[in-house]
Amino acid sequence: MPSNETYVSQILQVISAEPEKVVLSWRGRTLTAAELTTLVRSAARTLHQHAGGTDGGAVVAILTVTNTAPTLVLRYAANLAGATVVHLHTTNAVDPADHLAADARLKVLRETGATYLAVDAENLASARELRERLGTPLTLASLDDLGPDVLDLTAGDPDALDPDTVAIPPDRPAVVTYTSGTTGEPKGIAFDFRARNGFISAGLQMGWRSVYLACLPLSHSSGATADDSLASGGSVVLRDGFDPGDVLHRIERHGITRMLLSPPQLYLLMDHPEVDSTDLSSLTMVTYVGCPASPERLGEAVKVFGDVLIQVYATSEAGFVSMLSPAEHLDPRLRVTVGRPMPGWVRITDPEDHRDLSPGETGEVCVRSPFTMSAYVAEPELTARTVRDGWVHTGDLGFVDGDGYLHLRGRIGEVVKTNGIKIHPVTVENAFLAHPDVVQAAVFCVRDRDRVEHLHAAVVLREAAAATPDTLAEHIRVAISPKHVPARIHIRPALPLTGVGKPDKARLAAEASG
Template identity: 75%
Template sequence: MPSNETYVGQILEVISAEPEKVVLWWHDQTLTAAGLGVLVRSAAQGLRRCTEWSGRTTDAVVAVLTANNTAPTLVLRYAANLIGATVVHLHTTNAVDPGDRLVADAELKILRETGATHLAVDGANVASARALRDRLPTPLVLVGLGELGPDVVDLTAGDTDAFDLDDVEIRPDHPAVVTYTSGTTGEPKGIAVDFRTRNRFISAGLQMGWRSVYLSTMPLSHSSGATADDSLASGGSVILQDRFDADDALRAIQEHRITRMLVSPPHLYLLMDHPEVGSTDLSSLQMVTYLGCPASPERLADAVKIFGQVLIQVYGTSEAGFISMLSPADHLDARLRTTVGRPLPGWVRIRDVDDHHDMPAGETGEVCVQSPFTMKEYVGEPELTARTVRDGWVYTGDLGFLDSEGYLSLRGRMGEVMKTNGIKIHPVTVENAFLSHPDIAQACVFCVRDRDRIEYLHAAVVLREGATATVADLADHIRATISPKHVPAETTIRTELPLTGVGKPDKARLAAEAGS
């Protein structure tokens, strides 16, 4: 791409071919391609004028505080990135639930840490934005789409015709978007992705060859936002929902003829178990991508029967981006359903956790990634960045191994491996054993330490509807499937599992409850 062009320009160019086509649905509102183009360009011009007033043209950082899965979230990001400004998503660190809101102190910390110069808001968040602005020692300009008050710059007043992309120069290595992680391994951290990487994301949409109709139920501030970009770049459209709800999702699939979805494995299970899934027309679906945490190989076999050959598993991290993919065809092979697919050649190395030498096929070590989609840095964390990115390789903290065919299998996080009953146990091994039982819908295995710091294996499971398995039955199953030493010291049967912000079972919470 030319130095002044971004992924946003590519999207606007593609959708301009059909100006009357509806490209966005949210709540009871719609936006055509022409309407989206006008909004983005006028907001970009208004924002550029606003940055010139404040003297922050070259280093503008626009924090976005809007109801997450709405058109303004996309429009404001597109407008800011179109003029080369950095966007910081402020609403949530949750990659699964758009309604999960950060508390004010956390939002304030992000504004300070990123050096935000502008705060882009909608009507529902303008009062919160004013409160945040008043707590900051440095000036922060409030901007929005429409008349939100005398102290909020109306970006829709920008002159679309006055915006000239040739006047904009964008450095490819300049941060385009900063997204904060859920903080499941510590304090939330800002992960910066530069324009070069963000531009690469869009290439898949331009090469896809089919127009996707994307149902977005996960936050646009995270992976779902990149998928929305990709879908628009295919000449398609995006349907936005406030959160995942199986009833609403099934209705949308049938009503809008959805071709593409992005879900977490727990969401996939809820769709599979819904009483109306069998009577819903799912024939439009061409791509059901699940990500965030490992899925049950047995449940995936059932999912193939329900949805057909459309399932795609994506393994990635916030720091490393896309790592590997399990294709629809791979889902037909029971052995491959235990893996997270194949990374592209040269992208992944498995390294010994102690001396960092490369491990041979079949041997477990830390998953390290080098690809075009890795992060630029942790914002304000140079030492942590240096520990995580070494010689161009991102050290993910995930444990796994590559087999002789190049398929990657995960064995949990480095900090989750525990030693009990005299052996090292990877929780994911026991989880998969639980999930192979016909009565189990979900399973989570975790470590609980007593006062003497002795580690014990615990498990929490959710039964399928109508199932009758007892804890004793499940212990016998683990004993026979793996070994007696892998039977948890305690197993609890629950109606649901608590989830983290990335849709994974919340092991820290379960361990705290078990130890209390």
């Protein structure tokens, strides 16, 4: 796209072709393309004018109910005016109901130097409390008239701001998303306008017109998918969280063509008793992200949904890395991979001496692409350790096979040294998931008082399953080897999940240690 255009102006240009088309639906409300454009341009004008006309000097934190239209409108308006957006609602990429605590929100405001806090009515009281506690000037703003102490962003003239006159350096942060990662401590990950503008190009070049059902929080990857869907000339249906029964109803009711899910959510959807009686014929893209999926369960999913599955391997820091296409899901040999990265995007390096490894050798996955993060907020040392010579060191272990497909083997810190060998948990997890009674599995390390490492597993069984820890242990013994059998196998009704939708192995290990 031209250097003076942003992804927002491109979206608005695409949807202007059908001004009366409903492009956003949420909580029984709708916005047409014309209404969305007016809101975005009015808010951008007010924000730009209130900030003194400075090109992007503002930092706008957004505290709204995540999966509602204001979350998108406010981000679009701020970015159109050249401001940086900070999502303040949650660090959870899967559950929009998982809120950041007030102290964590205060920390984010201070770290990012936020000058505006954009809110909705449901979060106004929390926003006022944060403003009082912050100790530095903070302007509250909203898309509604919420009182004399809140700037009404809809008061601006939508035709008064010419986005082409707003100079936005491509390396300016466009969006800062906080993630809890594996440590639990929120980290701000900044993506610049160059990365955000580049991502939208895919939607501009594709011929689809998707109807996207957004269940995952718009503050994370689901927001980028919403952007891409609008840029395709499509529409977005917003839902506050994931419920498999309601999702199935919405697919049929709205003619949903596109979804973004975590693998555990995909399993819940395909195992729901109403899935066989639901018309799924509208679906063309069911994308799953967040953690590796079971090859066996993917085989079942292909039978349920058809050739519409797309696996995307991405990380919070590296962005999009690789993809396994619908056609590739039909080949059982490829379902054990996460697809092929773009040429030149991925290196596999030795975690200790950082030398490049040959195909088939397992090492750290390092990524350099147009979509990687620019920096961690207020963490220069962590940024320097993570991004080296333009390569993002993901902390994921994997290898590239002779055909160029990427295989993941878990995290560097998850490798368990037990029974005289190094065990990659994902290998044992996939073996568990090959058992007909197992629907979810997590394999993790538990250290005893002498710091000796032991392999443990937590599994969720199908309803009325007959498997026991002993029969599952025998299954692993035969499927892999006796040394891969966990010291303990815990059967649970459900697995706890992290903010990115992965099994919370730290919690599982803590519970097992107790």
